[in-house]
Amino acid sequence: MTDSSRDAIERVAAAIAAARSITALTGAGVSAASGIPTFRGEDGLWKNVRAETLATREAFENDPRLVWEWYEWRRTLIRDAQPNAAHHVLAEWTRTRSASLITQNVDGLHERAGAEGLIRLHGSIWHVRCWDRCPAGGEDWRDDRVPIGTLPPRCPHCGGMVRPAVVWFGEPLDEAVLNSARAAAACDVFLTVGTSSVVYPAAGLIPDAKAAGALVVEINPDATGTSHVADVTLRMKADEALTAIHALTP
Ligand code: NAD
Numbered sequence: 084m085t086d087s088s089r090d091a092i093e094r095v096a097a098a099i100a101a102a103r104s105i106t107a108l109t110g111a112g113v114s115a116a117s118g119i120p121t122f123r124g125e126d127g128l129w130k131n132v133r134a135e136t137l138a139t140r141e142a143f144e145n146d147p148r149l150v151w152e153w154y155e156w157r158r159t160l161i162r163d164a165q166p167n168a169a170h171h172v173l174a175e176w177t178r179t180r181s182a183s184l185i186t187q188n189v190d191g192l193h194e195r196a197g198a199e200g201l202i203r204l205h206g207s208i209w210h211v212r213c214w215d216r217c218p219a220g221g222e223d224w225r226d227d228r229v230p231i232g233t234l235p236p237r238c239p240h241c242g243g244m245v246r247p248a249v250v251w252f253g254e255p256l257d258e259a260v261l262n263s264a265r266a267a268a269a270c271d272v273f274l275t276v277g278t279s280s281v282v283y284p285a286a287g288l289i290p291d292a293k294a295a296g297a298l299v300v301e302i303n304p305d306a307t308g309t310s311h312v313a314d315v316t317l318r319m320k321a322d323e324a325l326t327a328i329h330a331l332t333p
Pocket residue numbers: 109110111112113114115116119120121122123124187188189190191205276277278279280281282302303304305306307319320321322
């Protein structure tokens with residue numbers, strides 16, 4: 084750790100200790116230390132296909148089986164993974180500091196670490212939905228089998244296709260979920276952790292927090308789409324940075 088990152092960690096720890104409200108926004112990088120590939124890293128490739136071309140309605144319409152095979156690969160990786168120190172520190176802050184936690188991740192690792200009140204912007208890889216949204220299958224339901232069965236799986240109500248209950252590129256977010264995330268962005272200290280901040284509207288929460296007067300802290304080994312908004316930048320891995328901050332916040 085450099086002297087400047089040590090200073091930055093002390094500054095963030097002091098701000099967290101003094102804050103009335105803390106919010107963290109997480110992305111795929113928070114789960115990287117658990118062995119789950121990010122979308123934009125090289126290790127995120129599956130069968131040489133980019134995630135951006137699989138996580139869309141068009142991809143599912145063209146080849147639902149291919150998209151489901153990709154989700155089964157991801158489900159297997161995630162099922163065998165464990166939450167890392169970043170998930171544990173953030174979960175503890177939700178319990179002991181009433182911190183708000185907003186995630187773009189669909190993997191369920193924040194939940195497994197015991198996070199309270201998690202705001203899931205992009206849904207859950209462990210939930211499914213009727214593709215046709217038939218009346219009887221209107222609500223998402225949990226189906227965490229790996230493998231899930233015949234692909235694509237069938238709706239028990241109408242016999243049509245079932246899709247993963249996640250937000251794909253080009254799809255709108257749930258309005259109520261987005262509103263609660265925007266409300267949480269108005270806080271004293273806002274941490275953005277392990278997200279490339281190029282996917283909107285999630286990335287818009289960072290300038291929202293800044294505009295509301297928050298101290299914005301970015302934790303990411305690389306620059307992001309919103310690095311220019313950050314007051315404090317920690318070019319570190321999420322688990323290492325959050326462990327170091329946590330050690331200094333009594
Ligand atoms: P992304 O793949 O676009 O960006 C990941 C970011 O994490 C990058 O900026 C990278 O520099 C950073 N990073 C890599 N290793 C890190 C580490 N150890 N510590 C901290 N940062 C690290 O991911 P995104 O910004 O979350 O956006 C992509 C979309 O992909 C999201 O909507 C999300 O739903 C989905 N996604 C989810 C998962 C998951 O649930 N685990 C995994 C991949 C993608």
